[in-house]
Amino acid sequence: MSYQFDDLKKSCPTEWRDYIEHSFVQQLGDATLATEAFQHYLKQDYLFLIQFARAFALAAYKSPTLADLKQAKEGLEAIVDTELDLHISYCNEWGISEAELAELPEARATLAYTRYVLDTGNRGDLLDLHVALSPCMVGYGEIANWLNSRSTTIRGDSNPYDAWIAMYESDDFQEAMQAEVQWLNERLAEVSPARFEQLSRVFRDATRLEIDFWNMGLNLSE
Numbered sequence: 001m002s003y004q005f006d007d008l009k010k011s012c013p014t015e016w017r018d019y020i021e022h023s024f025v026q027q028l029g030d031a032t033l034a035t036e037a038f039q040h041y042l043k044q045d046y047l048f049l050i051q052f053a054r055a056f057a058l059a060a061y062k063s064p065t066l067a068d069l070k071q072a073k074e075g076l077e078a079i080v081d082t083e084l085d086l087h088i089s090y091c092n093e094w095g096i097s098e099a100e101l102a103e104l105p106e107a108r109a110t111l112a113y114t115r116y117v118l119d120t121g122n123r124g125d126l127l128d129l130h131v132a133l134s135p136c137m138v139g140y141g142e143i144a145n146w147l148n149s150r151s152t153t154i155r156g157d158s159n160p161y162d163a164w165i166a167m168y169e170s171d172d173f174q175e176a177m178q179a180e181v182q183w184l185n186e187r188l189a190e191v192s193p194a195r196f197e198q199l200s201r202v203f204r205d206a207t208r209l210e211i212d213f214w215n216m217g218l219n220l221s222e
């Protein structure tokens with residue numbers, strides 16, 4: 001038996017669909033999402049990105065090869081040098097200042113998801129960590145593609161969330177997503193059924209935590 005990334009999704013089809021096709025995502029595509037829900041999500045996503053930068057630093061520490069070390073360093077650099085600045089500017093456009101971001105408490109859903117990823121990486125090896133990161137790395141690209149496949153999704157100036165969709169449908173992001181899937185496919189091809197079971201659990205749990213992150217946005221939960 002040779003596994004690939006698709007088998008992780010097939011091991012929890014309900015959870016994966018609930019994440020990709022979440023009401024938050026549907027409302028964002030239909031331009032019906034409450035502004036407060038999106039703002040709450042953006043604020044928590046800032047804190048999420050900081051913890052994800054730490055996860056890439058952990059990936060560097062857990063890297064057995066120079067190629068893996070470089071890949072982790074590039075992921076860390078992308079978040080710290082580029083994505084956080086972009087996120088801060090985007091938050092500004094939505095009326096959220098950098099001072100406000102700096103003072104934010106982490107919501108339970110942010111704590112649970114990010115610390116789960118860090119703990120999985122600490123306990124396991126680089127493959128465990130990548131599997132824990134993969135719903136984030138792959139899911140957002142799939143979400144953009146799913147939104148574009150729906151007839152009710154509104155694109156352009158009449159959807160205030162258009163820029164969000166544009167970011168994840170971009171060639172840069174879609175290529176990073178494909179590179180992650182390829183990295184995982186190469187490693188998953190060699191794991192035993194018992195190891196695949198372990199990895200499926202990590203994938204399903206991280207996917208459930210992504211669902212909770214959307215719920216947190218919709219419910220404004222802290």
Ligand SMILES: Cc1ncc(C[n+]2csc(CCO)c2C)c(N)n1
Nearest residue numbers: 045048052078079083136137140213
């Ligand atoms: C809850 C949540 N899940 C996934 C992403 C997407 N994302 C965050 S960091 C990263 C990799 C580095 O570019 C990606 C794809 C998000 N923003 N928020």
